[in-house]
Amino acid sequence: MSHTLASTQNSSKVQLGFWIYLMTDCILFATLFAVYAVLRNNTAGGPSASDIFDMPFILVETLLLLASSFTAGIALLAAKKSMISLARKLLIATLVLGVSFLAMELYEFIKMYNEGHSWRESAFLSAYFTLVATHGLHITAGIIWLLVLLPKFFRSKIDSLTISRLTLFSMFWHFLDVVWIFIFTVVYLIGDKTL
Amino acid sequence: MSAPTKSLLQDKSFKLYVQGFVFSLIFTLAAYFFATSNTSGGLLFGITLALFAFGQLLTQLICFLHLDQESKPRYNQMAFIYTALTVFAIVAGSLWIMHNLHYNMKPQDPNIEQKILENEGYEIRQ
Numbered sequence: 001m002s003h004t005l006a007s008t009q010n011s012s013k014v015q016l017g018f019w020i021y022l023m024t025d026c027i028l029f030a031t032l033f034a035v036y037a038v039l040r041n042n043t044a045g046g047p048s049a050s051d052i053f054d055m056p057f058i059l060v061e062t063l064l065l066l067a068s069s070f071t072a073g074i075a076l077l078a079a080k081k082s083m084i085s086l087a088r089k090l091l092i093a094t095l096v097l098g099v100s101f102l103a104m105e106l107y108e109f110i111k112m113y114n115e116g117h118s119w120r121e122s123a124f125l126s127a128y129f130t131l132v133a134t135h136g137l138h139i140t141a142g143i144i145w146l147l148v149l150l151p152k153f154f155r156s157k158i159d160s161l162t163i164s165r166l167t168l169f170s171m172f173w174h175f176l177d178v179v180w181i182f183i184f185t186v187v188y189l190i191g192d193k194t195l
Numbered sequence: 196m197s198a199p200t201k202s203l204l205q206d207k208s209f210k211l212y213v214q215g216f217v218f219s220l221i222f223t224l225a226a227y228f229f230a231t232s233n234t235s236g237g238l239l240f241g242i243t244l245a246l247f248a249f250g251q252l253l254t255q256l257i258c259f260l261h262l263d264q265e266s267k268p269r270y271n272q273m274a275f276i277y278t279a280l281t282v283f284a285i286v287a288g289s290l291w292i293m294h295n296l297h298y299n300m301k302p303q304d305p306n307i308e309q310k311i312l313e314n315e316g317y318e319i320r321q
Contacts, residue, residue, distance in 0.1 A: 019271050023278040030282040034289035059227050066223060070216040073259050077209055083199050174259040178252060181223075185248040189226060193236030 011164050018168045022175045025138075029179050032134055033186060036127040041192060044122040049191035052117055054108070058188045061104045062180065068097030069177040076170045079153070079163055087166075088153040091146065094173070098143050105136050128187065135183060138176050145169055208261070215258020222251040 040049065075090035109129070112118070119129040149169060152162045203209055226247035233240050256262045256275075265271050304310065 016270050016274075020274050023274050026278050027281055027285065030285045034286045037286065037290055038293045055227075055231055059223075062223055062227075063220070066216070066219050069219075069255075069259060070212060073212045073215075074209070077206060077212065078203060081199055081203055081206075083203065086200075086203075171260065174255060177259070178255045181248060181251045181255070184223070185226065185244055189230035189244055190236075190241065193233075193240065195236060195238060195241035 011160075011167070014164060015167065015171070018171060022171065025175070026179075029131075029134070029182075032127075032131040033182065036131045036187065039123040039127040042123040043192075044124075046122040046125060047117055048124070049128075049187070050193075052112060052115075053188055053191060055188065057104065057108065058184065061101055062184050064097050064101045064104070065177055065180050068094045068101065069174050071097065072170045072173045076163075076166050079158060079166055082158070084153055084156070084158055087158075088150075091150055091153060095143065095146050095150065098139060098146070098173075102136060102139050102143065105132070105139075109133070132183060132187065135176065135179055138172075138179075142169070142173055142176060145172070211258045211261075215254050218254040218258065219251060222247050222254065226251075 071090045071093045075087045075094060078084075078090060079087040109132075112125075117125060119126045146169065149162070149165060152158060226244060229247070230240075230244060262272060262275060
């Protein structure tokens with residue numbers, strides 16, 4: 001697969017455009033983080049962070065997302081080297097890991113809701129659900145994107161447009177991993193501890 | 196081992212991805228066990244966790260997003276630095292303003308006047 005100079009320059013422009021979108025998304029998350037950081041102790045008599053978070057559960061969630069970020073990166077590399085069957089397997093692994101992450105997050109939300117700790121209970125829980133579910137919505141969008149992309153890898157050849165799309169997807173997926181690192185640290189690890 | 200597999204395993208970015216994955220696992224587990232074994236919190240606790248998160252961030256940016264490998268003009272890096280600045284202003288600014296508002300709220304503590312006088316460095320004369 002040969003890239004002409006023009007198509008390389010064009011794809012780097014597309015990547016820059018997508019990167020700028022990711023940076024604006026970063027600002028969206030920053031505002032939600034600011035809200036959470038301000039409200040994290042306003043529990044209004046409801047549960048605080050250490051009462052409701054199941055830490056080993058969250059660690060497994062985090063490791064799943066880290067692993068899926070890794071498989072997405074290697075899949076891109078394999079696709080660039082025209083190793084389509086390897087890329088396909090790795091993308092399916094990414095999909096499975098991503099769906100497992102989302103399922104665990106939804107399970108956690110539903111469990112909290114059923115225990116009576118919904119977003120209506122306190123400012124802390126409102127901020128928590130808004131921040132974490134916004135990340136979860138992005139993960140859902142990423143999974144849909146991956147489902148759209150995956151059929152291209154069941155053919156014998158992939159074109160440069162597919163590679164370009166996979167590059168953007170992997171950027172998106174790595175970005176969500178970075179955001180999750182901060183959710184993991186700020187929401188779960190710090191929790192309700194005073195700094 | 197087939198030729199493409201060999202070329203994949205020897206690729207520089209493949210090694211970078213593996214290194215990134217190992218580092219991110221180390222940072223995650225270190226931060227997790229540090230945070231769960233500590234129950235009191237405090238400034239040192241916060242700084243250590245921030246350092247772990249920063250290490251994790253650098254790992255992801257360099258090993259997965261390859262932000263350092265960009266050739267000139269480095270628009271991606273510029274966009275990133277500007278965003279980091281904006282994020283800092285939003286988060287630190289919100290915390291600062293809300294802390295100050297909270298400080299100036301209608302007092303619920305009966306000894307608040309005494310406390311404010313002490314905090315502001317006035318001497319109380321009877």
